[in-house]
Amino acid sequence: MSLAIDIESVEAVLLLGGQWHKIEERSFTIDSYEFFREGQLLVGGGQMQGAQAIGASWSGTKKGERYACPLTAILAVKYKETKAMRKQGAAK
Numbered sequence: 001m002s003l004a005i006d007i008e009s010v011e012a013v014l015l016l017g018g019q020w021h022k023i024e025e026r027s028f029t030i031d032s033y034e035f036f037r038e039g040q041l042l043v044g045g046g047q048m049q050g051a052q053a054i055g056a057s058w059s060g061t062k063k064g065e066r067y068a069c070p071l072t073a074i075l076a077v078k079y080k081e082t083k084a085m086r087k088q089g090a091a092k
Helices: 082-087
Strands: 010-015 020-022 029-032 034-036 041-043 054-059 066-070 074-079
Touching: 010 054
Parallel strands: none
Antiparallel strands: 010 020, 010 074, 029 054, 034 041, 054 066
16 A cells, blocks of 8 residues: 555645645646756756755745745645545555
């Protein structure tokens, strides 16, 4: 069994600093890091040795807020269990 977390149901994240951050509904996503300047890729996920390749990103609850961090910076997520997750036998 896995800890099935539907990323569309994530409501808040707890970061290394110990503070919970509320998330705009359905804005949480996980993907590889890519840093751009003026439309040109500077660093893509996995290109730098020792750098975290996978990160998370979300919109804050205030207009215009957008956040990104290495996936390893997230200590916990707060989410609502969905019917689909219960059918899969996910932990509560």
